[in-house]
Amino acid sequence: MRLFFLTTLLLLSFSLTAQTVTQPPSGNNQKCEVTQYIGSLVKVTINYSSPNVTGPNGQDRTGQIWGQLVPYGLTDLGFGLQNPSPWRAGANENTTISFSHDVEIQGQKIQAGTYGLHLIVEESQPWTIILSHNHTAWGSFFYKESEDALRVTAEAEDAPFAQWLTYSFTDRQPDQCTVAMRWENKKLPFTIKVPEMTEVYLANMRQELESTAGFNWQGWNQAANYCLQQNTNLEEALTWAENAVALPFIGQANFNTLSTKAQLLYALDRKEEAETELQAAIAYPGANSFQIHVIGRQMIGSGDTKMALKVFEANHQRFEGAWPTEVGMARGLSAVGRYADAVKHAEIALSQAPDQLNKDNLVQMIENLKAGKDVN
Template sequence: MKKLHQTLLLACACLFFCTRLYAQSVSLPPSGDNQKSIVTQYIGSLAHVSIQYNSPDVTGSNGESRAGQIWGQLVPYGLTNLGFGSAQASPWRAGANENTVITFSHDMEVEGKPIRAGSYGLHMIVEENQPWVMILSKNSSAWGSYFYDEKEDALRVELQPQENEYREWLTYEFTDRQPEHTVAALMWENLKIPFTIRVPNMNALYVNNMRKELQSAAGFTWQGWNQAATYCLQNDTHLEEALSWADNAISMPYIGQENFTTLQTKASILHKLNRVEEATQLMAKAIEHPTANPLQIHAYGRQLISQGEKAKALEVFKHNAKKFPDTWPVNVGLARGYSATGDYKKALKYAKIAHEEAPDELNKNSLQAAIQSLEKGEDIN
């Protein structure tokens, strides 16, 4: 009896193994020679979008051209009963063979509507004389649209098809690439169907990532803290948190370093927070700091002019000349400072000196133009 039981177990195991072998398929060329393709586009340096699809061509597998027969015939208008699967009314799979799949690395917006990070089946309802409907389905693993179920829709948006140069192969491309959004487009035969994908709060995305990075290698250098604080400063975001990061860049034990760069970063954030007196005091300390060099002080003076603080800028340029006499670009700064305050005579004097000191032709030409403007009584800033 025991021997019979063992024999039956062995027979069942063999049957299961043989069934698995029979079910296992080998890799063959794609059906209809519709090659699989994938395109990926980053939005900024963190978020990205990928579209994976099978790409049919206008010329059929028998060599006959289907030009003029794509839209409304090969790809039918509206919803269609495909005669297979569970769906009674199917959209187009927006490609060939398997699902067309679009993947978002982060939460984004498609044509202004929110979509969560993840992968989605991409389908389209093609229309003749009205906007098309793009559908993103939560079911990204189905084969084409044969099992499409409207209940699984994650998003629907209307798209406007456009005339386009002829494309033999169905192709997805990213036709516009901006810091916070991109435009993807399906192109086939003589039509293009674009849609905009946007990261809704890019600043928050970067700041969240910086928080993680500052807990790793970047957080063990004053430069990492300063870079994170500077990003927030330049993008006018998370300023209170940026102030704490600037403090870490200056004084975190074993890591922080007090220097012109870190002091200026903190002072600039304080200024953005309308803590002007504190910012002014800190910048006075920065330009006196042993690490301050004439180029940094000159750049600060230029910044003050752009902010409309012309008298204060002139004082900074004078300080630079006292601290670093006969050093480039000290006399350029004096020329700009006096010009900003309306003293064109003194500005002309220092512009001529700076012209003689200029280290290259680019600066010489720029100063020659400044001299000509000052001789006419014109401001050079």
């Protein structure tokens, strides 16, 4: 019994001495994380430890960062593999960058995943950005070129003083963003782009339509409308639109679903079917003049000016010339070159205009129409 107790105590002692506790970050280089979405789905995250221009002992290292604290080119760090190595692009553990989807960095493809981020800093030429498959190492001490996933270059720029090394997203577009690393008096921007953003959304929509979004007509209609607006994947989108109209238990033939289906049929050059669906949409009891007006504007945008005029005429007749159907008539007639007739409707619309902004726009519209200019 005594032996068992001693053995247990020794094992417990060994176990306890093997444990570590959380302490302040090495060198007081605070951990940081920054995340940016490209669009609604593609997530980019950078994890890093942020060194200070002021050293741990309070020394001012301004002017001693680039080329000294951070050497130019590759250097033997005196530990680990002791091979010429890049900079860890931060402090302490690997700086890492993660992508939820496949992207392009500086125009070069990289697969979704997490990568160690390293830099080869240069004095008078572009810097090299390295993404390594090894993202769990401490710093660059065990960096191996054979583990590179990607190498690209970017131009470093002079920048306002930054006390702490910081990564930020300085430009954000629907399908790309710009990341900038800033420290002391330098900035390194580089771009991350989603090469097929539309396909990313479509793939996600297909998944969502197999889940809760597929159990209501709104989900199918939204997916079909997205394809319509992007002018892509139209055949599958028509199937989605038909589901929104008539899928058992959830389909609903309302203005939204019928008009979406009609516009997809137009886009697929199935005009007779499209006109039938559009007439059903316009006649739908719940449709209002503004909704129908928007369809007419969309028809003009797609180049089908004759059908646009038919939509505006049906709207004008159904709502007996109420606002904004006179505006629609002016636009529809202008689109087919009947400017004198368009002026008459625009002048009536001016008398109906609900606010000064609409009045000002209509005054300008009338001037253009009288000069023989299309107002669409």
